[in-house]
Each structure stands twice: as structure tokens, then as C-alpha cells.
Amino acid sequence: MPNLPPYQYTGPVDCTIPPDPSKLKGKSVIVTGGMLSSICIKYLPDQCIGANGMGETTVRKFAAAGAFITIADLNVERGEQVARELAPNAQFVKCNIVNWDEQVQVFEAAIANSPNKSCDIVIANAGISRASGDSLWPLDDINAPPVKPTLSIVDVNLTGTLYTWKLAVHYFRKQPDTEDRDRCFIITGSMVAWIDSPANWQYTCTKYALRGLMRVARRNSWEQGIRINYVAPCYIKSAIRSPTYEAELIGKGVEFAPQEDVAKCFMRVATDRTMNGHSLMITPASIAKEGFKDVDMDDHTEGYFKDTQELQLRIIEDQWVEGWSKGRTPEGGLKS
Numbered sequence: 001m002p003n004l005p006p007y008q009y010t011g012p013v014d015c016t017i018p019p020d021p022s023k024l025k026g027k028s029v030i031v032t033g034g035m036l037s038s039i040c041i042k043y044l045p046d047q048c049i050g051a052n053g054m055g056e057t058t059v060r061k062f063a064a065a066g067a068f069i070t071i072a073d074l075n076v077e078r079g080e081q082v083a084r085e086l087a088p089n090a091q092f093v094k095c096n097i098v099n100w101d102e103q104v105q106v107f108e109a110a111i112a113n114s115p116n117k118s119c120d121i122v123i124a125n126a127g128i129s130r131a132s133g134d135s136l137w138p139l140d141d142i143n144a145p146p147v148k149p150t151l152s153i154v155d156v157n158l159t160g161t162l163y164t165w166k167l168a169v170h171y172f173r174k175q176p177d178t179e180d181r182d183r184c185f186i187i188t189g190s191m192v193a194w195i196d197s198p199a200n201w202q203y204t205c206t207k208y209a210l211r212g213l214m215r216v217a218r219r220n221s222w223e224q225g226i227r228i229n230y231v232a233p234c235y236i237k238s239a240i241r242s243p244t245y246e247a248e249l250i251g252k253g254v255e256f257a258p259q260e261d262v263a264k265c266f267m268r269v270a271t272d273r274t275m276n277g278h279s280l281m282i283t284p285a286s287i288a289k290e291g292f293k294d295v296d297m298d299d300h301t302e303g304y305f306k307d308t309q310e311l312q313l314r315i316i317e318d319q320w321v322e323g324w325s326k327g328r329t330p331e332g333g334l335k336s
């Protein structure tokens with residue numbers, strides 16, 4: 001398996017180093033949510049013609065670099081169209097990421113049909129937002145019985161992505177054990193994991209939670225040769241907003257970043273095998289000319305939090321290796 005060192009904070013990644021697309025040649029890449037939102041197609045059809053979601057932009061860039069992409073999305077029409085266009089570098093598998101069995105099919109197809117029968121890079125990108133309706137947020141009529149909320153944003157963004165993670169770990173570990181294979185997991189997060197976005201309750205919970213997954217997993221993922229990173233788009237130009245709304249946001253001071261910068265950031269992570277345990281934010285060019293920067297807020301460098309983190313690492317001795325649980329009691333304590 002890839003030989004990775006234990007996670008250690010070494011400061012922010014140098015994002016001025018450009019990605020090397022040649023490293024993607026022959027890699028098998030799964031992108032969930034690799035198409036354009038059906039919400040966009042349904043409600044803003046005129047503006048969606050020729051428009052890409054950031055997943056689709058990524059699929060196109062990775063395929064152009066010689067990777068084999070398995071697109072996992074609900075959007076059959078668009079997915080099949082793009083897969084046909086990019087053949088033989090892409091295939092489409094219809095998948096609702098909330099459905100475990102459908103995700104298993106995605107991973108099986110990625111391995112069966114990729115040139116090296118592998119699964120090297122998984123981009124867990126599928127997600128829905130407040131635009132899909134956050135039924136946790138609206139106030140109930142206090143004279144009527146309380147209304148049980150649907151938690152579909154949690155189901156997709158969190159449960160679906162945890163399924164993707166579980167399957168990625170399984171199939172990464174079945175990789176041919178050769179130097180040219182990778183085990184790279186990238187989560188599409190959001191700036192709301194750092195910036196408060198009022199009324200965005202479920203979405204914020206899920207993107208925080210996924211940042212938490214990255215932080216906790218990086219402590220052991222190297223033991224299985226797996227690296228995990230979090231990519232957080234800020235305000236991204238997207239066909240999901242009407243031009244009027246976009247202009248209104250620009251008037252309020254929003255600087256949009258292009259979808260290409262998200263794809264470039266994914267590519268930087270996917271092609272740099274030293275990167276593990278980082279959060280990168282897609283920013284406007286006025287903040288970082290590369291279009292993204294290391295958030296550098298996932299580590300403690302001094303004081304109580306640093307000391308407590310180090311203590312926790314000494315207390316929790318679990319290793320992510322076969323058979324480790326055998327050394328523990330059912331309650332989780334170490335067997336004497």
C-alpha cells in the first residue's frame with residue numbers, strides 16, 4: 001500500500017505549486033454528484049444550457065488529463081451524455097448516494113471498467129443545499145402540533161458521504177499493490193464549516209460534520225495508505241443562481257470564483273501524494289491568485305488546545321490495522 005507518514009502538522013500547503021495533470025494518467029477516479037443539478041435544470045432551464053456543475057467541470061478536466069472517471073449521479077440524461085462525449089475516459093452509473101447498494105455498484109463498475117482495474121481517487125462531491133428546502137428551519141405554528149422535519153440534506157450530505165467513505169476505504173484496500181496506485185479521498189465541503197450562514201441549519205451541520213470526518217480520519221488513514229482532504233468552495237459562479245440574483249450578490253460585495261478553480265484544487269490534491277489532512281478553500285483571485293488556499297485552521301499550535309490534542313493522541317492508542325480490535329475489551333478498554 002502507499003507508504004504515508006503519520007499525520008503531523010507541517011504548516012499550510014504551498015498552493016502556488018501548480019498541479020501536475022500527467023500524474024492522473026491511468027488513474028481511476030470516482031466523482032459523486034459529477035453533473036449539473038436537476039434543480040437548476042428544472043427551474044432555470046435557459047441558463048443551464050451549456051452550464052456545468054463543479055463536479056462536471058472536474059470530470060472534464062480529469063478526463064482530459066487521461067484519468068478514467070466514473071460519474072455517480074442522479075442526473076441520467078446529462079451523465080450519459082457527458083460519459084458518451086468523454087468515452088473511453090468516462091462512464092456513468094446512476095446512483096443516489098443515500099442508497100448503499102447503488103454506491104456499491106458505482107465502486108464495482110469503477111474497478112471493472114477502468115484500465116488498471118483500480119479505484120485511486122474518490123471525490124465525494126454530491127450534495128444538496130438550502131435550495132432543496134431545509135425543513136428544520138421554518139418556525140411552526142405554535143397553535144398546531146409540532147411538525148416533524150425531513151432531514152434530507154443530512155441524509156444526502158452526511159449519510160451519503162459516509163457511505164462513500166466506507167466504500168472508498170474498502171475498495172482502496174483492494175487496490176493492486178503497486179507504486180503507481182493512490183488512495184485519495186476528497187470531500188467537497190463548504191465555507192460554512194468556518195463562516196456562519198444564518199438559516200442554513202442542516203447544510204451547515206453536514207459540512208461541519210464532514211470537516212470533522214476529515215480531521216479524525218487523518219489521524220489513522222495513513223495506516224491504510226489513505227489520504228483524506230477537505231475542499232471548501234466559497235462563492236462559486238453557478239447556473240443555479242439567476243443572473244439577477246448573482247448581480248444582487250455582487251452588489252452586496254460577493255466576489256465569485258469560477259468552477260475551474262474548484263477543479264484545479266481537486267487536481268492539486270489528487271496529484272500531490274504528500275497532501276493529507278488539509279482543508280483548502282476556493283477563494284476569489286483577489287485573495288489567492290491560484291484560486292484556492294490552505295485554510296490552515298485545523299490544528300492547534302500552542303496552549304491548552306495543543307496540549308489537550310497531544311494528550312488525546314497519547315490516550316487513544318487505536319491503530320487502524322487488521323486485528324487491532326482483538327486487543328480491546330467489548331467496552332473499548334485495552335485488554336490486560
Ligand SMILES: NC(=O)c1ccc[n+]([C@@H]2O[C@H](COP(=O)([O-])OP(=O)(O)OC[C@H]3O[C@@H](n4cnc5c(N)ncnc54)[C@H](O)[C@@H]3O)[C@@H](O)[C@H]2O)c1
Nearest residue numbers: 033035036037053054073074096097125126127190233236
Ligand atoms: N456552488 C456553490 O457555491 C457551492 C459552495 C459550497 C459548497 N458547494 C458544494 O459543492 C458540491 C457540488 O455542488 P454544485 O454547486 O456543483 O451543485 P450542483 O447542484 O450543480 O451539483 C450537485 C450534483 O450532485 C448531484 N446530486 C444531488 N443529490 C444527489 C444524490 N442523492 N446522489 C447522487 N447525486 C446527487 C446533483 O444531481 C448534481 O449533479 C456540493 O457538495 C455543494 O454542497 C457548492
